[in-house]
Amino acid sequence: MGKECYPSAMGWSAVGVDVGGTKIRAARVVDGRVVGETFRATPPDDPTMVMGAITDAAAGVHDGRCPIGVGTAGQVDRHHGVVLTSPNLPGRNVPLGAALEEAFSVPVVVDNDVRLAAVGEWLALGGEPGVLVALYVGTGVGAGVVLGGRVLAGVNNLATEAGHATFRSGGELCGCGRRGCFEAYAGGRPVVERLARRIGSGQEAPVHVGGVVELAERGDPAAREVWEEAVEAIRTLAWNLVVLYDPAALVLGGGVVRGVPELAGTIREHVAAQVWSGFLQPRVVVGSPDAAVTGAAYTAWKEHERG
């Protein structure tokens, strides 16, 4: 790898890839900013096809030299670059890191998407917050914590799997097989599915959270119930993360947060009402839409730099 990756005038440089449920985004990132990007649709059902699409997307922005960081939902063996389980990458134990290293002959880091996004949020805030919590509510619910610039990983690289903490013990069945997880009440997919189950076959159910919120605002009782419970789950999780990690900043992201603008204010008010008086309130802000790719790129670069 040449020094060309790190021109002193421009800072560091790497590629960040965000593997989403519907699309794959690959970005060339220079000194924390996206300077070019490519998108591919996420192929369904076949891990080999998904790896091909990721390679293809990365090739569109790669310069042949810089390290690559990839984030995807689910559990990742970061040490070996293996995606253990992911809703966006079917199958188990997918050796994504090795495949990309072979394709590009550069170092590759693979990790959980929200954990990498938390690094991107920390970068976007100038690398300042000593403790930062990112809470992402999209199709699913995830979190990441950055302590002194480093991601909190845990012994299995499973720390901050906040979507699968318990909101209501014995409650709704979650996609993970457990009951009552925060994700089962607050994730975009479960919200849509819960409403569809209540509405039954007689009426057409919304297919996006935005539609659920709209129905709730028009006074539909089932939609109100489902959405109010989702908001309760999200704000409860936000407070629990604040009380457990005591961050300087709580950064909100994900499709549901972006799609429902009033949600961030609701969370901010709830946290402000709960925080000990006299203590530093965490900043509660909506994060950067680039955090997933900038955080992935920065992490790959940092890891490579460390050697």
Added chain:
Amino acid sequence: MGKECYPSAMGWSAVGVDVGGTKIRAARVVDGRVVGETFRATPPDDPTMVMGAITDAAAGVHDGRCPIGVGTAGQVDRHHGVVLTSPNLPGRNVPLGAALEEAFSVPVVVDNDVRLAAVGEWLALGGEPGVLVALYVGTGVGAGVVLGGRVLAGVNNLATEAGHATFRSGGELCGCGRRGCFEAYAGGRPVVERLARRIGSGQEAPVHVGGVVELAERGDPAAREVWEEAVEAIRTLAWNLVVLYDPAALVLGGGVVRGVPELAGTIREHVAAQVWSGFLQPRVVVGSPDAAVTGAAYTAWKEHERG
């Protein structure tokens, strides 16, 4: 401070003090083991009296040279040695650290009791677990996390205030003024109080959790309801801490854990049933009754050594 504090044959030496709601325990700790101790009753209502009792207890084991670590429930400004609020030390902003430094002319560290106990638990496990979570259920509910030998503090020294994460939003009023905290369902005092409120004035209510459990086992419906909800809160919190910190060890402590032997097994089973298959299960163990004083002593010594 002379080298006598650290005789090479015996390892390090310091005094650890645990300020409880009913008694104060001061221990001389050598290389992680208690080699002598004194107890005093905790005086009620007057912070000056409590500080006097702490000084008195510490004097009983102090050698005139070694650093002193003190743990108490509540919120502590560790940097200034000031107890901001504590159920065991009435008043606000009590300058406990300065008072002890003046009395003994040695460095003093003051911090939250469970956070220091977490360090003691980590020591008791040989300083090995890369991530350790201590969950203490006594009069109240607290937690501490040790990451690579260091306590997770947060930006206000308020991290891991797990007792005040939300178990049931809008639920029982907690001693802290919030609603639905885990502590309001699982703490020894709230459990006793909840049952007393349900029983009313016609019947004598138990004054300890042990009595509540006994009544529940004899089939009393109110006692069963209160105790079952307490168990649900405790095991839910245990799982949430596992999923949020991904520890190698979850160490249980506190009066309720010690007083109800079957509780640890219930928690262990719940965590085992919830953990992702194929991943390292955290060890779920009952901790050391000395952890509060050994952790306080070690922390004071370590801080002093660091200079």
